[in-house]
Amino acid sequence: MSIFHRKITGKMRPIWAFLKRTWMFIMKHKFQYFSVGLITSWLCIFGLLSFLVMVVMSFSEHDPDHIALWHFTLQNYVDLFDPIFFKIFLKSFYIASMVTAVCLLLGYPFAYIISRLPERLQNTALLLLLLPFWTSSIVRTYAMMSLLKTKGLVNTALLAMGLIHEPLQLLFTNTAVGIGLIYNLLPFMILPIYVNLERFDVSLIEAAKDLGAKYTTIFRKVIIPLSIPGIAGGCTLVFLPAMTLFFISDLLGGAKALLLGNLIEDQFLMANNWPRGAATSVLLTVIMAIGLLIYKFKSSNKGINYESVI
Amino acid sequence: MAEKNIIELRDIFKSYGGQQILQNINLNIKDGEFLTLLGPSGCGKTTLLRLLAGFEKPTSGQIIINGKDAKDLLPQERHVNTVFQSYALFPHMTVFDNVAFGLRCDGVAEEEITRRVTEMLRMVRLSDYERRKPHELSGGQQQRVAIARAVVKEPIVLLLDEPLSSLDYRLRKNMQIELKQLQRKLGIAFVFVTHDQEEALSMSDSIVVLQQGRVVQQGTPRDIYENPKSISVATFIGESNIFDVVIDEANDKTIKVTVQDIQYELENCSQFKSGDKIHLLIRPEDTRVYHRSEIDDISMMFPAMVNEVIYKGTTVDLIIKLPDGKLLSVTEFFDEDNGEDVTYIIGESVWVNWPIGWEVVLPYEA
Numbered sequence: 130m131s132i133f134h135r136k137i138t139g140k141m142r143p144i145w146a147f148l149k150r151t152w153m154f155i156m157k158h159k160f161q162y163f164s165v166g167l168i169t170s171w172l173c174i175f176g177l178l179s180f181l182v183m184v185v186m187s188f189s190e191h192d193p194d195h196i197a198l199w200h201f202t203l204q205n206y207v208d209l210f211d212p213i214f215f216k217i218f219l220k221s222f223y224i225a226s227m228v229t230a231v232c233l234l235l236g237y238p239f240a241y242i243i244s245r246l247p248e249r250l251q252n253t254a255l256l257l258l259l260l261p262f263w264t265s266s267i268v269r270t271y272a273m274m275s276l277l278k279t280k281g282l283v284n285t286a287l288l289a290m291g292l293i294h295e296p297l298q299l300l301f302t303n304t305a306v307g308i309g310l311i312y313n314l315l316p317f318m319i320l321p322i323y324v325n326l327e328r329f330d331v332s333l334i335e336a337a338k339d340l341g342a343k344y345t346t347i348f349r350k351v352i353i354p355l356s357i358p359g360i361a362g363g364c365t366l367v368f369l370p371a372m373t374l375f376f377i378s379d380l381l382g383g384a385k386a387l388l389l390g391n392l393i394e395d396q397f398l399m400a401n402n403w404p405r406g407a408a409t410s411v412l413l414t415v416i417m418a419i420g421l422l423i424y425k426f427k428s429s430n431k432g433i434n435y436e437s438v439i
Numbered sequence: 440m441a442e443k444n445i446i447e448l449r450d451i452f453k454s455y456g457g458q459q460i461l462q463n464i465n466l467n468i469k470d471g472e473f474l475t476l477l478g479p480s481g482c483g484k485t486t487l488l489r490l491l492a493g494f495e496k497p498t499s500g501q502i503i504i505n506g507k508d509a510k511d512l513l514p515q516e517r518h519v520n521t522v523f524q525s526y527a528l529f530p531h532m533t534v535f536d537n538v539a540f541g542l543r544c545d546g547v548a549e550e551e552i553t554r555r556v557t558e559m560l561r562m563v564r565l566s567d568y569e570r571r572k573p574h575e576l577s578g579g580q581q582q583r584v585a586i587a588r589a590v591v592k593e594p595i596v597l598l599l600d601e602p603l604s605s606l607d608y609r610l611r612k613n614m615q616i617e618l619k620q621l622q623r624k625l626g627i628a629f630v631f632v633t634h635d636q637e638e639a640l641s642m643s644d645s646i647v648v649l650q651q652g653r654v655v656q657q658g659t660p661r662d663i664y665e666n667p668k669s670i671s672v673a674t675f676i677g678e679s680n681i682f683d684v685v686i687d688e689a690n691d692k693t694i695k696v697t698v699q700d701i702q703y704e705l706e707n708c709s710q711f712k713s714g715d716k717i718h719l720l721i722r723p724e725d726t727r728v729y730h731r732s733e734i735d736d737i738s739m740m741f742p743a744m745v746n747e748v749i750y751k752g753t754t755v756d757l758i759i760k761l762p763d764g765k766l767l768s769v770t771e772f773f774d775e776d777n778g779e780d781v782t783y784i785i786g787e788s789v790w791v792n793w794p795i796g797w798e799v800v801l802p803y804e805a
Contacts, residue, residue: 335494336527340541340592341515350540354531 180414187407197404205408214392214409221389224303225371228310229318232367233360235311236318240359241352243319244326251327258316266313270380273309274300277381301383309377314370318363325359326352361424369417389413444503445470445595445628446491446519451500453486453652460486461652464500468596468630469645473622475631477639478649479675484632487649488598491630492521505595515545520589521598524605526581528573534560534584535569541592559591562621579610586621596628603638615642636676640664648672670718670804680726680767682719683803689713694800699741699761708800716803723768725797728759728789740790743767745783755781759789767791 155162187205192198208214243254261269276282277299284296299305329352337347373390385391389409396406444467451464461483468474476484489495490502493509502509504517520541528537538559542552560566563583573581582602589597599618603611619642622629633639639646640660648656648663656668667673670681687702688695694707696719711717728743746766747758757769769791771781783789 330525330527332523332525332527333529335492336521336523336529336588337540337544338494339492339521340588341544342540343544346544351529355529 183407183410186404187411189404189407191402191404193401197407205405206412208405209408209412217387217392218389220387221372221392224307224310224387225368228307228314228371229364229368231307231311232315232318233364236315236363237322237356237360239315240319240322240326243323244329255323258319262316267376267380269313270309270377273305273312274380277305277308300381303382303387306378306382306387309381310371310374313374313377314367317366317370321362321366322356322359325356325362329355365417365421365424372413443470444468445505446630447501447503448490449501449503451487451490451497451502453483453490453495453498459652461490461497464654466647466654466657468628470595471626471628472644473619473629473631473642474645474647475633475639475643476647476649477633477636477676480634482649483652484634484649485600488521488600488630488632491596492519492598493517518593518595519598520592520594521600522582522585522589522602524600524602526573526585526602528581528584528588530573532572533569534565534571534573534576537573537584538588538591541588545592555591559587562624563587578606579614582606582614583617586618590621590625590627594627596630597622597625599629599631601632601634603633604635611638618642640676648675650675665799667720667799667801670720670801673718673720673799673801678723678768680721680723682721684717684719686711686713686715686717689715699763701739701741703739703795705798705800706796709802711800711802718801718803720799720801721793721797723756723770724772725793726767726769726791727793728757728769728771728783728791730787730789734790737790740792743789743791745785745787745789748783748785755783757783759791761791 185199186197188201188203189197190200190202190204243251243258246254274281278284279296279298279300281300283299284293287293288296333351333355334347337351342350372388373393375388375390375394378385378387378391379394393406393409393413396402396409400406446466446468448464448466451461451466452459453461464487476487478484486495490497493512496510504512504519509517529540532540535556538556539552542555547555556569557566560569563586565580565583565587568576568580573584576584585602586597586599602618603614606614615638618629618631631639631642640663643660646656646658646660646663647654650671656663656672658666663672664677667676673679674681682698684696684698686694686696689707689711691710692707693704694711694717695702695704696717697703698719705719729740731737734740741761743759743761745757746760749756749758753773755771755773757771759767759769761767773781
């Protein structure tokens with residue numbers, strides 16, 4: 130006789146009733162629980178859990194024979210106060226800032242134009258924007274190499290047009306890394322801004338026009354300030370990967386450790402020092418989290434809803 | 440009040456993608472008047488307002504603002520400002536900055552801006568709120584900011600696009616009075632768009648009734664209510680009891696019609712002929728009902744049965760049923776002087792008439 134048919138008596142009875150009620154409730158709202166549960170467990174396993182492993186590892190001792198040795202230490206963090214680390218951090222910060230700035234300058238008008246298109250064209254434009262991302266970014270980065278190399282498409286075209294007389298050294302420079310990062314990250318700038326502008330209340334623009342504002346004024350005083358949440362969302366989504374997309378810097382920037390991502394990669398794979406790699410990752414996460422918290426705090430003071438962006 | 444036309448619309452047509460929205464609109468807006476564009480949703484009243492504001496251009500026709508063709512005017516030269524249905528307040532600016540926005544666009548000196556905005560906020564009783572953001576205000580307060588923001592530009596015409604539609608009943612009543620007072624104080628013309636006939640009647644100097652993109656009637660509220668030009672206007676504005684009848688006899692002065700087996704002699708107001716089909720319209724408040732005990736002569740009355748009694752405080756509304764099953768609405772006012780008995784019981788018999796001459800006779804429309 131299965132448990133479902135047995136008569137439950139005594140102490141177990143209220144517990145059984147509770148379990149049964151809960152189970153009935155879950156069965157009633159199957160789909161909600163399934164979908165929310167799926168996402169939650171996905172984030173827990175691949176996000177939270179792996180991050181916790183990193184945190185634990187960052188406080189562990191380095192041991193050549195093992196991945197890490199669980200013995201509490203702060204040594205990995207102390208090691209990070211190395212001038213070389215600071216140099217890489219600053220350089221990485223600089224590159225990421227430039228990439229973010231360029232993405233913003235390119236992405237904002239792009240997002241603005243898409244958001245003003247008729248709905249059918251909007252969807253087409255978004256599809257075209259995302260189409261390249263159906264292939265692996267490593268493949269696309271290799272393609273970028275063939276464009277930028279000495280006898281690549283860019284140099285050939287420039288030479289043919291007579292704009293330059295000898296090929297430019299593009300590949301394996303910071304510029305190439307920048308171009309690669311911008312190319313890969315631009316959609317992450319465009320999409321949040323687009324989402325923000327797409328539901329922009331058109332009557333605000335009409336109101337501004339009605340009050341005698343010129344188009345530049347409307348843009349400066351109404352549209353830009355109200356799209357700050359979108360801009361902030363886009364910048365966050367571009368800045369963080371721009372500091373860590375190590376393979377782009379590997380492929381386009383030569384063997385130099387340009388980005389924080391390369392440093393982390395090196396510590397894991399070259400130096401085989403997982404605890405220190407973990408500490409570097411954790412520090413990066415903490416810095417980003419602080420940045421987000423500051424933004425969140427400031428925007429909640431201004432009454433702008435940050436959650437509406439991401 | 441000057442009788443000068445501040446805005447003239449001449450033969451305005453407007454279509455979107457082959458669909459006629461406005462047809463042959465001819466309209467004059469006088470300086471300082473409160474003009475209401477009244478019509479059901481989709482009648483083109485908002486489009487008409489948008490043409491006046493300059494957000495849309497007419498497909499054909501001419502708009503003349505203050506003697507100049509609007510085609511040649513920049514938005515800031517129109518001196519026409521709008522209060523939007525959704526208010527469209529800038530959410531990232533304070534109340535003060537919202538109101539100052541238009542003046543800053545015009546390059547007014549900051550000192551004068553402060554003076555005018557402060558004065559304006561005092562006028563709409565929001566002086567204590569100038570540092571607040573719109574989302575920290577109630578609906579009625581946001582409404583007043585929207586009005587202040589438009590009025591501070593000293594327009595010659597203020598356009599209001601259903602500004603009261605999102606407020607609750609009590610607030611709407613208060614805002615109606617406030618708007619009317621503000622308009623008198625400012626002395627500028629208001630063009631007010633609404634689908635609420637009660638609002639239109641109580642606020643306007645002049646009502647323009649729009650139906651399916653055409654002006655079907657323009658006049659004072661009283662004129663529109665008492666002398667509707669068509670059955671559609673009559674049924675849209677206020678309630679009516681309508682009898683569709685054929686004229687028995689007609690001469691230059693009078694017509695004879697039979698309603699509920701009684702022949703009435705009525706004034707011939709627009710050269711009806713014998714055999715013409717007409718609508719005979721009687722407003723509920725003009726429809727009189729009596730208990731049999733109250734009257735001696737029932738020769739010009741027809742019988743009915745009380746079907747529903749709705750007590751409304753100042754009035755008692757009745758729905759009465761005629762022998763042929765037709766339902767009529769009746770509004771009885773409590774009149775303490777005349778001592779008329781206004782207590783009715785559902786199912787009791789009553790006798791009905793109306794003061795001859797208070798009816799409206801309109802040509803039959805299918």
